[in-house]
Structure formats: C-alpha cells, structure tokens
Amino acid sequence: MNPLLLSSYTATTSLGHGLDALLAGLREGRSGLQPCAFETVRLDTWIGEVAAVDAEKLPKSLARYDCRNNRLAQLGLEADGFAGRVRAAIARYGKSRVGVFLGTSTSGILQTELAYRQRDPASGALPDDFVYRTTHNFFSLTEFTRDYFGLEGPAMAISTACSSSAKVFAVAARQLASGLIDAAIVGGVDSLCLTTLYGFASLQLTSPTPCRPYDIARDGISVGEGAAFALLERAPDKPPAGSILLLGTGESSDAYHMSAPHPEGLGAKMAMAAALRSAHLNAADIDYINLHGTATPANDAAEGKAVAALFADQVPCSSTKGATGHTLGAAGAVEAIVCALALQHDLLPGSPNTENLDPTIPLQYLTQSRSGKVRHALSNSFGFGGSNCSLVLGVTQ
Amino acid sequence: MTPTPLTAWIEGVGFIAPGLPDWASACAVFCEKTALTAAASILPVPSILPPAERRRASRVVKLALAIGLEAAAHAEADISTLATVFSASGADGHNCHALCEQLASDDRQISPTRFHNSVHNAAAGYWGIATKAMAPCQVICAYDASFGAGLLDALGQVVIDQQITLLMAYDSEYPEPLYSKRNVPDCGGVALLLTPEKTARSQARITVSPTSATADTMTNPELEKLRTRIPALRSLPLLQKLARGEAGIICLDYLPPMQLNVDLQPC
Numbered sequence: 001m002n003p004l005l006l007s008s009y010t011a012t013t014s015l016g017h018g019l020d021a022l023l024a025g026l027r028e029g030r031s032g033l034q035p036c037a038f039e040t041v042r043l044d045t046w047i048g049e050v051a052a053v054d055a056e057k058l059p060k061s062l063a064r065y066d067c068r069n070n071r072l073a074q075l076g077l078e079a080d081g082f083a084g085r086v087r088a089a090i091a092r093y094g095k096s097r098v099g100v101f102l103g104t105s106t107s108g109i110l111q112t113e114l115a116y117r118q119r120d121p122a123s124g125a126l127p128d129d130f131v132y133r134t135t136h137n138f139f140s141l142t143e144f145t146r147d148y149f150g151l152e153g154p155a156m157a158i159s160t161a162c163s164s165s166a167k168v169f170a171v172a173a174r175q176l177a178s179g180l181i182d183a184a185i186v187g188g189v190d191s192l193c194l195t196t197l198y199g200f201a202s203l204q205l206t207s208p209t210p211c212r213p214y215d216i217a218r219d220g221i222s223v224g225e226g227a228a229f230a231l232l233e234r235a236p237d238k239p240p241a242g243s244i245l246l247l248g249t250g251e252s253s254d255a256y257h258m259s260a261p262h263p264e265g266l267g268a269k270m271a272m273a274a275a276l277r278s279a280h281l282n283a284a285d286i287d288y289i290n291l292h293g294t295a296t297p298a299n300d301a302a303e304g305k306a307v308a309a310l311f312a313d314q315v316p317c318s319s320t321k322g323a324t325g326h327t328l329g330a331a332g333a334v335e336a337i338v339c340a341l342a343l344q345h346d347l348l349p350g351s352p353n354t355e356n357l358d359p360t361i362p363l364q365y366l367t368q369s370r371s372g373k374v375r376h377a378l379s380n381s382f383g384f385g386g387s388n389c390s391l392v393l394g395v396t397q
Numbered sequence: 398m399t400p401t402p403l404t405a406w407i408e409g410v411g412f413i414a415p416g417l418p419d420w421a422s423a424c425a426v427f428c429e430k431t432a433l434t435a436a437a438s439i440l441p442v443p444s445i446l447p448p449a450e451r452r453r454a455s456r457v458v459k460l461a462l463a464i465g466l467e468a469a470a471h472a473e474a475d476i477s478t479l480a481t482v483f484s485a486s487g488a489d490g491h492n493c494h495a496l497c498e499q500l501a502s503d504d505r506q507i508s509p510t511r512f513h514n515s516v517h518n519a520a521a522g523y524w525g526i527a528t529k530a531m532a533p534c535q536v537i538c539a540y541d542a543s544f545g546a547g548l549l550d551a552l553g554q555v556v557i558d559q560q561i562t563l564l565m566a567y568d569s570e571y572p573e574p575l576y577s578k579r580n581v582p583d584c585g586g587v588a589l590l591l592t593p594e595k596t597a598r599s600q601a602r603i604t605v606s607p608t609s610a611t612a613d614t615m616t617n618p619e620l621e622k623l624r625t626r627i628p629a630l631r632s633l634p635l636l637q638k639l640a641r642g643e644a645g646i647i648c649l650d651y652l653p654p655m656q657l658n659v660d661l662q663p664c
Contacts, residue, residue, distance in 0.1 A: 096607070096655060105516060112493075112575070116501035125574050132578040137487065138517050138538035152654050154607075156484075156546035157538045159517035167535065174553030179400030180607070194500045199512030234398070251533035255525035258450075259513040267531060384513055385522025387534060 001173055001278050003394075005235040006244040007183075008085035010076060011228035011337040013324040014048035018079035023341050029369050031323050031352040033210040033222050038192050039110075045206040048224025048325025049192060050075070065144040067108035067135035069191040073144060076189060076227025085231055086149055086185060093182040100155040101172040102142045103164025103188035105329030105383075107157075108135035110193035141189050153181055159329065161383030162292075164188055165228065166332025169391055170249035172232050187229035188333035196328060197223055203259060205296050210353045211326070213293035213319035214300050214365050217356065221294045224325020228333035230340075243396045244340045247376070248279025254386025261299055265306030267388045268292075272310055272378065275390035281376060283311050286392070288342050288372075290335045290349075290379040293319020294326050303380065304361035311363075318366040322353040332381035336391055339377035343395035348372045403552040403606065406599040406664070407639065409472030411464035411565075411588035413438055414623055414630060419467060426620070427640035433619045438584040445527040453510055454523060455489045457569040460584045461520035462527060465565045468588035472598055476528040479563045479590075480554050483521045484537040484547025486628040487579070489514055490571035520567075532560070541628045543568070544587075545651030548632075552605055555593045564589045566629035585627035587636060599664045601639055608658040612650040635659050 010018060014032030015025030025032065033046045056071035077083045090098050115130040134140050142157040154175060158167050165188020172184035190196075200206045200223060207220035235245055252274065254267035261268070276283065289311065292303055300319075307317065320338050327334050342349060350369035357365055376394045412420040416436040425431040440459040443451060445466065454462070461483060469476045487493075492514045499507050513519070518536040525534065533554070539546035544566045551564035567586025571579050592599065613634035615621040624633045631650045638647055638661050647659045 109493075109497075112497050113500050116497040119501075119574060123574075126578060130578065132575065133540060137540050137579075139486075139540040139543075143540065146652075152652075154546070154549055154655065155539065155542075155652060156550065158536065159538055160521070160534070160536045161516045161518055170533075171535065171550055171553070174550065174557045177401070177557045178403060178553060179398050180403070180549070194505065195496060195507075195512070195515060198500060198505050198507050199496075199509075199515065202507050202509045202512055251535075253521075253525040253531050253534045255529045255531050257526070258519070258522045259509070270531060383518070384516050385518040386525050387518055387521065387536070 001248060002177060003235040003245040003247050004173060004176060004232045005239055006230045006246060006340060007233050008082050009230040009337050009340055010080040010082040011334050012050055012076040012079050013226040013327060013334055014050055014224055015323060017075060023345065025323055026347060026349040027369055029350045029352050031210055033325055041194060041197050043197055043201050044208045046210045046222045047192060048222060050225050062144065062147060064131050064134040065140060067111040069108040069141055069189055070144045072191045072225060072227045073141055073189045076229060082229055089183045089231055090149060095150060096152045097182045098151055099153050099172060099175055099181040099184045100142050100146045100151060101158065101168040101184055101186050102145060103158045103168045103329050103332060104138060104141050105159060105161050105164055105190050106193050106195055107138045107140050109195050111135035113194045145185060160387035161385060162328050162331055163381040163383035163387045163389040164329040164332060166381035166389035166391055167251060169246055170251055173249060176232060176234055184232045185229060186232055188330035189227040190327055190329040191225045207295065211295035211322055212353045213295040213321055213351055214358055214361060215354045215356055216358045218295040218297060218300060220296055222325040224327040226324060226327035226330040226334045228330055228337045239396045241396055242344065244343055245394045246391065247394045248275045248392035250274025250278055250390045252388045256386050259384050261302040261382060263302055265302040267386055268303055268306035268382060269309055271388035271390040275378060275392045279392040281392060286315050286376050286378050287374045288348055288377045289315050289317035290339050290377065291317050291319040292380040292382045293321055295321060304363055308362050313362050313364045316348050316364050316366050316372065318349055318351045320349050322351050332389060335379045336393065339379045339393045342374045342377050343393060346371050346374055401556055402604050403556055404602060404604040405552055405555040405591035405593065406595050407589055407601050407603060408592050408598045409468040409474065409590035411467030413460060413464055414585040415583045424640040427637040440584060446523060450523055450526055455492055455514060456584055457489045458520045458523045460567050460569060460586050461565050462524060464567060464586045464588035465524060465563055468563060468590045472590040474590055477530050478532060479530055480532040480560045481524060482535045482537065482547050482551040482562060482564045484543045484566045486538060486540050486543045486568045488517045489519060490569055490575060494572050494575055542652045543628045544631045545649060545657050548605060551591055555591050559593045561592050564591060568627050568629050582626050585623065586629045587632050601664055602662045604660040606658050608648060608656050609654045610648045610656055612648050612656055635661065
C-alpha cells in the first residue's frame with residue numbers, strides 16, 4: 001500500500017487521559033488495572049477503567065448520543081488537541097472529504113442493559129428517554145463522531161469484536177487510495193458494560209488477578225476500556241523526520257471456531273505475513289511487535305507459535321494489556337498508538353504483571369520497558385469469530 | 398489526486414425478503430411477472446454448517462449464509478477463496494434481548510454461547526467455519542446506511558486490492574420491547590458477488606460515486622415499504638433495474654446529504 005501519515009493521534013486508557021499519561025505509564029511499567037467495582041458488577045476480576053468518563057458532558061445539540069461509550073469517545077477526541085487537528089483538516093479538505101471509520105465491539109449496550117432494569121411493570125416497555133439508535137447501535141459511536149465535527153462524508157462502524165479498530169485502518173486506507181476522501185478519522189472506543197464482563201466470565205476467560213500476558217501462570221484477561229483515534233492522510237513524498245506512517249495492513253480469518261483461536265495460529269500468521277507484504281518489508285525489518293497477548297492460555301500459546309514461525313526470537317515483543325487491560329474493540333487502535341509512541345520515542349514497552357515467562361513460547365518477550373531503536377513496529381489484533389488484523393507502522397528518519 | 402472509479406462487475410446475486418424467498422422470485426416481482434404476496438421471510442437451514450454450529454445458528458446467521466451462498470452459487474464461485482463484507486444495521490436481536498433480560502435479573506450468569514453469538518461478526522464467524530474461507534472479512538454497521546457502507550468497502554476491496562469480494566447486507570428484527578425502539582419488521586438481505594474484471598459470467602457493471610441527489614424510490618408501495626423498513630433493502634431500486642436488465646443511474650440512500658449514485662450497465 002501507499003504509506004499514510006498519522007498526522008495526529010491520541011489514546012485514553014486506564015493509564016490516563018491522553019498520550020503523556022500513556023507514555024509515562026508504559027515507560028514506568030505501570031498498570032492501570034484495579035479490582036472490579038464497576039456499576040453493580042460482582043465478579044472476582046480486575047478491570048482497566050478510565051477515570052472520570054461519566055463526568056463528561058456531551059454538547060446539548062448531541063444529547064441524544066449520551067451514553068458511557070460516547071462520553072468516553074468525547075474524552076478521547078478532546079485529548080492531545082486531536083479534535084482541533086481534525087477541524088483543521090476539515091477546513092483544508094471540506095466536510096464531505098473527511099471519512100469516519102471507527103471500531104467498537106459493544107458500542108453503548110450499557111444504556112440498554114440499564115434500560116432493561118426500568119421496564120414498565122405492566123407493558124414491559126423500555127423507558128421513553130431510551131434512544132436505541134444513538135446509544136446502543138454499533139453505528140452510534142461513528143455517527144456521534146461524524147456529527148461532533150459536522151461531517152458529511154462517508155462513515156461506517158467496523159465491528160469484528162477485538163480486531164475492530166485495527167481493521168478500520170485497512171478500510172480507511174482503501175477509501176483514501178480510491179480518492180473518495182482526503183483524510184480519515186480512524187480509531188476505536190469500547191467501554192465497560194455488563195455484557196462483556198459477565199460474558200467473558202461465562203467463558204471462564206477473566207482472571208481473578210491482574211492479567212499476566214505470556215506468563216506461565218496466565219489465567220485470563222482483565223477487561224478494560226479505552227478510546228484511541230488517529231487522523232490519516234496520504235503521506236507527502238518527503239514527510240518530515242519523525243512522522244509516523246501506516247505502512248501496511250494485513251487481514252485474515254481463522255475459519256476455525258467462534259471463541260477460540262486456531263491452535264497453531266494459522267490465521268494470525270497469515271495476517272502478519274499479509275501486513276509485511278503490504279508494507280513491502282521483511283520480518284527482519286520489524287524492531288518491535290505489540291502482541292495481541294490477552295493472557296488467556298489459548299491466545300498467547302497460538303499467537304506465540306505464529307510469531308515464532310515468522311520472526312523466531314529475533315524481535316523484541318510484548319503485550320501491553322497488563323498495563324491497559326483488554327480494551328476489546330478499542331484494542332487495535334490503542335495498540336497502534338502504543339506502536340506510534342514506541343516509534344517516536346524509541347521505547348520498547350514492557351509487560352506489567354508478567355513475572356515468569358512461559359518457557360514453551362520461544363519469543364524475545366519484554367517484561368521490563370527499555371529504550372531501543374524502533375524504525376518499524378507491528379501490532380496484532382485478533383477477535384472472536386476468528387477475525388485477525390495486523391498493522392505495520394514506521395517512523396521517518 | 399485523480400480518484401479511481403469505484404467500478405465492479407456483478408456475477409451473482411442472493412436475496413431474501415418477506416414474501417421473496419430467493420433472487421429468482423424477486424426477479425419475477427421486479428419484472429411484474431408475479432405479484433408480491435405478503436408472507437414472512439423464509440430462512441433455509443444452513444446445511445453447510447457442522448451440526449454443533451447449525452444448532453446454534455440464529456435467524457440472522459441463517460439469513461446471511463443463505464444469501465451469500467445463493468450469490469456464490471449463482472456465480473459458480475469457489476466460496477473458500479472469497480473475501481467477504483458483512484454489513485448489517487444490528488446483530489442478533491433475539492439474542493441481545495435475552496442477554497439484556499438476564500443481565501437485568503438476579504441471575505447474571507449468561508450462557509457462553511449467548512455471549513459469543515452477541516458479537517456483530519457472529520454471522521461472519523459462522524460463514525468462515527462453514528466455508529473454510531481464510532480471506533479477509535469485514536463486518537460493518539452504519540444503521541440505516543448499512544447497505545451503502547458495505548457497498549463502499551466491498552468496492553474498495555475490488556478496486557484497490559483487486560480481490561473478488563462477496564458483499565452480504567442483511568438485517569434481522571428485534572423482539573419487544575426493543576422492537577418498539579427499532580422496528581425492523583422481519584429478516585431481509587441481499588448479497589452481491591463483485592469482481593474486478595469482466596468475465597463470461599458478468600451480469601452488469603456498476604460504478605458508484607457520491608452525490609447529494611434524492612434517493613430513488615419503488616413505485617410498488619409494498620416494495621417501497623420493504624425499502625424503507627429493512628435497511629439492506631435500500632438497495633431495491635438498483636436490484637429492480639438489474640433484474641430488468643436496464644441500464645441507468647440509480648440513486649441509493651446512504652448518509653444524507655451523502656447519497657450514492659450507481660451507474661448500472663448490463664453486460
């Protein structure tokens with residue numbers, strides 16, 4: 001693919017609001033995970049909750065979008081001056097030439113979960129003030145963002161569970177390549193809700209401790225939430241030094257099982273290989289891999305095999321989910337931004353909570369953060385239904 | 398930069414709507430050979446799925462699989478090689494209702510199958526298991542604009558990635574009390590097998606471009622009702638012209654003020 005410029009980017013996670021908090025957290029090897037005390041949830045697990053989400057007030061004209069997911073979206077958009085950069089791009093290109101492509105797995109489903117507690121005892125009806133379209137529906141986040149900026153161009157939500165907001169980069173790249181648009185807001189937002197907390201618990205995939213990716217004793221995920229965005233534009237011929245570029249995308253399907261990865265990581269391997277091809281790079285060109293690394297026994301074993309098959313133990317790699325939790329549909333975008341920070345600051349992020357590496361997985365796994373030259377980084381995101389996506393990012397020298 | 402036209406050839410069509418169980422019966426109504434009779438949508442049992450998944454397949458999964466398989470068979474395509482785009486205005490409404498009801502009760506221990514069936518890409522996951530297709534698979538939602546959104550990404554894959562792509566756009570209903578908030582009346586959907594090159598099987602060429610024009614409507618009031626109430630059937634004006642073998646420009650609803658002009662040229 002032709003390289004695309006990430007002309008602005010931002011991420012908000014349980015490590016804090018915006019890039020400075022994320023960078024500091026990664027450098028210090030800090031974890032944003034805490035024992036679960038979300039809403040009325042009673043589960044023995046840890047979560048990565050973003051501070052002050054519900055304090056966020058949406059503009060009056062967009063009140064119909066009010067729900068935890070869109071509050072988190074606004075919090076994310078307003079961090080790091082991202083919204084200002086978007087408005088400048090709209091002024092440059094026009095409101096029909098900027099597309100919106102956002103990933104989410106559960107959107108504002110929490111709003112519906114709460115509404116079901118307030119059904120009319122006689123009729124069973126949901127409360128009058130519950131608005132399905134602008135809260136619960138998968139498109140709500142994207143439509144909110146489109147209306148937030150008064151845009152009139154193409155928009156769509158991508159919802160492939162935990163690979164959603166990695167795949168938005170591939171979707172946006174196609175529309176930028178076709179010339180339908182000149183810039184794209186890409187990213188992902190997922191917020192805490194009962195469906196995912198009780199759902200992952202029902203699959204026995206939540207850990208009673210802070211998650212420990214690639215640890216011999218790993219026993220499940222810590223559900224997190226997050227909002228991450230990037231503004232994508234076609235890269236100029238000679239981007240200034242230090243520019244972050246999207247160089248390649250690779251997608252595949254496991255075609256294996258609804259909620260378990262292919263045991264040999266076949267689909268994962270195909271996605272990584274496709275991303276390298278798309279970037280015109282070889283495995284040896286990659287300096288850091290941000291693993292999907294959910295800390296379930298099955299994911300890390302399968303992904304480990306796939307990464308080892310392509311990269312052996314030659315590339316420093318880590319999962320940052322011990323720091324942020326698994327932000328599900330936002331994970332692809334959050335971790336693309338982690339890669340952008342790694343590239344910009346020559347940072348090799350470590351893996352808080354991981355103590356004793358699984359000796360059966362032969363990777364160069366980073367438990368501690370350290371500095372190191374990063375020219376190209378690869379990020380993996382895999383989801384339920386066997387949906388895989390890998391991204392390759394680079395920095396201009 | 399000079400835009401690349403979003404052009405593809407249609408090789409196969411799959412279709413299900415209330416009273417219209419497949420593409421052949423839809424063509425007969427579009428060509429006014431038969432009248433549309435009111436009936437519930439018929440969803441074939443997905444015999445392509447292994448028994449365990451077949452038992453778990455919901456209405457929306459049956460719908461997506463049926464239209465996708467019909468379009469692929471129509472085009473004599475090898476389903477295991479196709480890139481896919483699934484686009485739907487919502488996921489499995491019945492499953493969602495059951496989950497929300499249980500999460501509002503004292504017993505929140507939901508079933509793992511209910512949970513993994515709740516993802517928007519459940520139909521895509523079942524499709525992969527059924528077809529063994531490991532090619533890229535996109536799963537999109539744009540509420541009422543979901544057909545246009547799916548068409549744009551499918552054309553992106555055809556034009557930019559030069560990949561034969563199967564677009565499946567479909568919607569299913571919510572039960573009450575969600576039905577009162579989102580009244581999709583029944584299952585309905587369309588699948589289009591799109592290729593980057595003209596072949597002996599090509600039926601028509603489409604070229605899509607943005608416009609701010611007003612969307613075409615259906616003159617038959619029953620078909621117009623389907624067009625407006627089932628988001629995937631915003632495609633009906635295009636499908637009617639395709640069935641009749643007519644050339645022309647059709648304007649489809651997308652995200653007002655952005656609509657999609659489809660230039661249709663039969664082969």
